[in-house]
Amino acid sequence: MKREWIYAYLMLLPALVVLATFMHVPTVETFIASFWSTARGMRPSHFVGLKNYHRMIADPTFWQAMHNNLIYAIITVPLSMGLALVMALLVQGRLKGTGFMRMAFFTPTVLPLIAVANIWIFFYTPGFGLIDQIRGLFGLPASNLLGTGSTALYAVSAVAVWKQAGFFMIFYLAALQTIPVSLIEAAQLEGASRWQIFRRITLPLIMPTTLFISVNAVIDAVRLVDQIFQMTQGGPNNATAILFYYIYQVGFQFWDTAYAATLTVVMIVILSVLALGQVLFLDRRIHYK
Amino acid sequence: MNCAIVTDGYYPVRMGNGMASSTMTFATAGGRPAPGIRLRGLGKEFPGHIAVDGVDVEVGAGELTVLLGPSGCGKSTLLRMIAGFESPSRGEIVLGDHSLGDLPPAKRDIAMVFQNYALFPHLTVAENITFGLSVRRTGRAETAERLAAVARLMGLETLLERKPAQLSGGQQQRVALARAVISERPVCLMDEPLSNLDAKLRAEMRVEIRNLQKRLGLTMVYVTHDQVEAMTMADRIVLMNAGRVEQEGRPEEIYAHPASTFAARFIGSPPMNLIPAAALGIAAPECTVAGLRPEDMTLAGAGVAARLVGSEYLGADLFVTLDIGGTEAVLRQPARAGLPAGEAFHITWAPDALRLFDPGTGRALPPRQ
16 A cells, blocks of 8 residues: 555646656746835845735736736627637538538648747738728728727737637637437437537536536636737737736746736736636536536 | 248247236226327338338237237337338328328327336436426426326325435336326337336236226337237237238237248247158148147157157156257146156157148248148
């Protein structure tokens, strides 16, 4: 019995070492660092208590980043999930050309986000980008979606949705394939319409996948910001600065590591609460096999 | 002389044959007279493969018709065409006095029980049973009334709030039946409904389904590969092989007068013995195959010589495997009659029990005068 335990821990050890080195220890260190000041020149770091947190609460850029992030999440999470489900429903059948469509839908996932961002920069380019060329066909004036404060956040959100929907589609596709055909046939025989079958059979049966995807989508809404580096660098006037990008700026452009640690703690807490809430709330309404 | 016996290589599995009394109490449901079904020249081709090949079958109104055959014989495809899940390549299906054509499944006035029950795993038993009523927007009071009646009929009153995963196989089967019964549709299709149950439960459910069908006056088409189910339940059996109807008739007819060596081997447990007629000393055209049911042969002091190969004791019966002129055959006799000492026996048979088959086609030859 005891040998088995030693054996089990030995098997877990490599993963534990890696996780501890790159995840757990830095998380704890970040938490500690948020109560200390940033070391500068001749002044070493010293304990400041909650000072960093007070500063954060008074920091308008932090609140703007939080606000931007909320809008970014509200747009990207439901849109990418909904689009993923629609695409999965489209390509799950045995119609001609579904193989090509599956590939087309999945392609954005394979591309690096930086490359995706460059493609979209071309779409958005004022004057001769794809969007303005189409606007031109209808006699509409040139636009600058990325450079305008009121539209920039939506413009970078669209990139995230485009990038992620194909990835989530794969999970929905896998879930849809596990629903036995006889369940759908039994419902058809009873006279259920396609919408009734979708709402009362398909949707409840893929809820475990929906939960899994929604947790991932929410995490990605905070984490997936590569395109902001490439497309807007948080501008114009912080319109696209979401929390993670702001942390990067504070930590690696302003080198204020203690304040960056404080912001990171807030981000970790928000993510943990969201994930826990989703699991606890949705778990009770989900049928697992 | 090399006389091969045509049996299409199919030897059915020997089945236990238990009986159980039904504990169900019945109420009546529905009220419309059940129509019959006629299949006319029905065919179904899939790319590179003919599943059903010109089937003409008459399903009697209010009768239980069993589509029987080995896997891949086209019986399930036939059932799915009646349900409307597959469209026929040829022929037509007539329900009562109107052709079903391309009518979608929901419009055919047909209920169906699926092989794996197809219960909705996220819904309770009550929600499963009333699913059809709710999508057809039946009133709340009527739904509750019909649910109560069907639950009482099927003995499901105490299980209504459970999920399918919390039920035994037999209970799931009852829910699937209840879902078909509550629709009050006069025709019910069943696709191997008992194949997921253990032998004892299967024997019980055979009786229950048969009683239910009789009590409700349903026209039932029942697909199975199990000849015991077919024999015990059917008003009529349609025996299928390779997409065609091999033989059609009452169980007694098919058992006593198999139309082919395939039918002879498929029906009966153990199946009919097929022995070269020459080995039995019967005057017949060369290579003619003789068929004898195990219970129609008897051990005797004189007759055709047979050597003992083995015996199997089943309590009431004794199955004696014999070598008759190089062919193995099984003889069935009451176990208490015992087995004479030694290995060399003689057998006799009732002349009217003997069947003869053409060696080339495997079809039954007309009885000799």
